[in-house]
Amino acid sequence: MSGYALGGADVADTFAEAFPMRFARLVITAATGGWALEAARSATGFATSVIGCKCEAAIERTLPAGETPDGRPGIAVLLFAMDSDGLSHRVLDRVGQSVMTCPTTACFDGWPDGDKTVAMGKSLRYFADGFQASKVIAGERFWRIPVLSGEFLVADTVGVGRGVGGGNLIVAARDEPAALAAAQAAVDAMRGEGIALPFPGGIVRSGSKVGALTSKSLPATTNHQLAPTLRAIVPDSLVADGIGAVFEIVIDGVSEAAVRECMRRGLHAAAAAGASHLTAANFGGKLGEFHFPLTDLRDPP
Amino acid sequence: MSIALTLRDAPPARIDASPLTPERCNALNSMRVAQLPLRCGRTTLTVGELFRVDGYVGDTTLTLAGDLRLLDGIGAGMTGGRLTVSGDCGDRVGAGMRGGELTVKGGVGAYAGCEMAGGVLRIGGDAGARLGGAYPGARAGMTGGEIVVSGHAGEEAGAGMRRGLVAVGGRAGDGAGLRMLAGTVIALGGLGDGAGQGNKRGSLVSGAPLTPPPERYAFAVDRYRPPALGLQLRRIRALGLTVGDALIAGTWARWSGDLTELRRGEILIVDEEESQ
Numbered sequence: 001m002s003g004y005a006l007g008g009a010d011v012a013d014t015f016a017e018a019f020p021m022r023f024a025r026l027v028i029t030a031a032t033g034g035w036a037l038e039a040a041r042s043a044t045g046f047a048t049s050v051i052g053c054k055c056e057a058a059i060e061r062t063l064p065a066g067e068t069p070d071g072r073p074g075i076a077v078l079l080f081a082m083d084s085d086g087l088s089h090r091v092l093d094r095v096g097q098s099v100m101t102c103p104t105t106a107c108f109d110g111w112p113d114g115d116k117t118v119a120m121g122k123s124l125r126y127f128a129d130g131f132q133a134s135k136v137i138a139g140e141r142f143w144r145i146p147v148l149s150g151e152f153l154v155a156d157t158v159g160v161g162r163g164v165g166g167g168n169l170i171v172a173a174r175d176e177p178a179a180l181a182a183a184q185a186a187v188d189a190m191r192g193e194g195i196a197l198p199f200p201g202g203i204v205r206s207g208s209k210v211g212a213l214t215s216k217s218l219p220a221t222t223n224h225q226l227a228p229t230l231r232a233i234v235p236d237s238l239v240a241d242g243i244g245a246v247f248e249i250v251i252d253g254v255s256e257a258a259v260r261e262c263m264r265r266g267l268h269a270a271a272a273a274g275a276s277h278l279t280a281a282n283f284g285g286k287l288g289e290f291h292f293p294l295t296d297l298r299d300p301p
Numbered sequence: 302m303s304i305a306l307t308l309r310d311a312p313p314a315r316i317d318a319s320p321l322t323p324e325r326c327n328a329l330n331s332m333r334v335a336q337l338p339l340r341c342g343r344t345t346l347t348v349g350e351l352f353r354v355d356g357y358v359g360d361t362t363l364t365l366a367g368d369l370r371l372l373d374g375i376g377a378g379m380t381g382g383r384l385t386v387s388g389d390c391g392d393r394v395g396a397g398m399r400g401g402e403l404t405v406k407g408g409v410g411a412y413a414g415c416e417m418a419g420g421v422l423r424i425g426g427d428a429g430a431r432l433g434g435a436y437p438g439a440r441a442g443m444t445g446g447e448i449v450v451s452g453h454a455g456e457e458a459g460a461g462m463r464r465g466l467v468a469v470g471g472r473a474g475d476g477a478g479l480r481m482l483a484g485t486v487i488a489l490g491g492l493g494d495g496a497g498q499g500n501k502r503g504s505l506v507s508g509a510p511l512t513p514p515p516e517r518y519a520f521a522v523d524r525y526r527p528p529a530l531g532l533q534l535r536r537i538r539a540l541g542l543t544v545g546d547a548l549i550a551g552t553w554a555r556w557s558g559d560l561t562e563l564r565r566g567e568i569l570i571v572d573e574e575e576s577q
Contacts, residue, residue, distance in 0.1 A: 069532060069535075070528060070531050070532055070535070071531070071535065071549070106528050131565075133502065133504075133565070135485065135504070135529045135532075135533065136445075136464065136465075137466075137529070137532045137533055137536050138536050138539075142529055142532070144527075144528070144529050150525050150526065150527070150528075151527060151528055151529070152528075153528035153529055153532075
């Protein structure tokens with residue numbers, strides 16, 4: 001592995017490969033921050049990978065009461081899908097099942113400058129069975145859906161942005177505790193505005209490759225090249241000497257710049273937290289139009 | 302700098318001031334503005350005969366000043382730009398507006414914002430009858446836009462209203478929301494008698510208790526926080542009305558009606574403990 005040294009870590013001379021995705025930002029508010037968090041966690045649950053979950057979603061950040069449309073505590077979540085049509089279905093599913101059902105919540109469009117919109121309240125209103133009502137407030141239409149504790153207020157539509165999905169960073173260390181500590185430090189540094197880390201705790205244990213060695217029907221299987229336990233029997237293993245555990249961090253962002261700076265923060269934080277090797281996954285540049293060379297991330301954030 | 306028109310003397314008769322819109326005046330130079338004809342009773346006078354014309358074409362702002370109570374239709378049909386009026390005005394201020402901002406630092410007569418379709422109309426004083434309403438015989442009043450009145454409003458505010466927002470800092474007169482189709486009328490100082498008669502889907506909001514309770518409405522619930530109203534109260538505060546945090550966070554009673562119509566309308570009345 002050639003590249004450069006960053007703290008005690010060797011950084012590989014490679015790049016992360018990412019691809020375009022469509023995204024929506026939902027602002028979920030509630031009477032308390034706790035209820036907003038409950039709704040946000042539910043709405044972003046089981047949304048780790050488009051391969052198995054049809055979308056990728058995560059909490060972006062918490063919003064203080066002063067930053068939300070209705071002056072209540074809120075959470076911004078980002079939801080990514082491969083196209084607008086898929087995104088529209090996921091927005092309806094998740095807002096309908098996870099946000100509307102959660103006590104005291106309201107749901108707003110957090111990306112009003114999107115180049116297109118998908119329906120949110122415009123479709124969810126039918127749940128009201130004819131008892132829905134709309135209000136146009138400051139030029140934006142909202143729907144009031146009667147529910148058992150009052151009304152659920154939801155924006156008519158939600159803006160759709162062009163984002164970047166599949167940015168990644170691979171963190172390796174001598175053993176599992178060390179690799180996990182470094183990955184967690186990276187995740188803590190990477191979270192922020194415009195970024196979704198969709199896997200549990202932001203970290204992927206079962207990094208995958210496209211396709212399979214043993215089947216033509218499986219879309220993704222374990223990344224055997226990065227599995228330390230297979231190092232002795234896999235001729236193309238990429239696990240370096242002295243590596244006992246590897247974790248991957250997958251990054252979806254609202255822009256190429258957001259992903260790049262997120263990776264920079266993560267790279268430096270992981271190196272400072274004990275990672276011994278840092279690399280990234282790509283497909284030879286054939287799959288995604290966005291490339292993030294780790295050499296470009298050498299300067300600290 | 303923009304065009305500023307200052308009324309020289311009281312006009313001899315009522316004037317139709319509807320030609321004085323910012324987009325029209327600022328498409329002309331000050332000399333051409335002075336030559337614009339205005340109907341004054343049975344005669345026609347030019348702007349220059351009635352007003353001192355200052356400024357030059359610079360942006361889409363127009364300023365009117367003076368005792369303008371005999372001028373009707375100020376800002377009527379505006380589609381954009383900004384019109385600021387210093388002084389009391391006559392009837393039909395901002396009637397049929399479709400865009401832009403019209404600010405009156407004074408009171409206005411009847412039919413202000415009548416059949417308005419867009420834009421923002423701010424009135425610093427009181428407003429006359431049929432604020433944001435329909436003209437007699439017309440079915441639909443305001444179909445969009447926002448009207449904010451710092452003082453009180455006259456009778457039948459929002460009559461026939463189809464969409465939009467009318468917010469009154471003081472009290473709305475009798476018959477507010479008469480035959481309202483939809484939209485919202487908020488009266489922070491309370492609603493007069495007979496509010497919401499014939500209302501189909503509209504929302505009437507009273508920031509003071511209503512006695513007697515609204516006729517032809519059925520009590521639904523109290524101590525409830527309508528989330529859309531919270532947004533609307535924040536919006537009218539942003540537009541310049543004084544709205545306390547206690548009111549925004551407060552609880553309301555909902556009455557549904559008009560029971561002789563669709564019954565999809567509502568009157569929201571602040572809970573008494575919130576209004577104290």
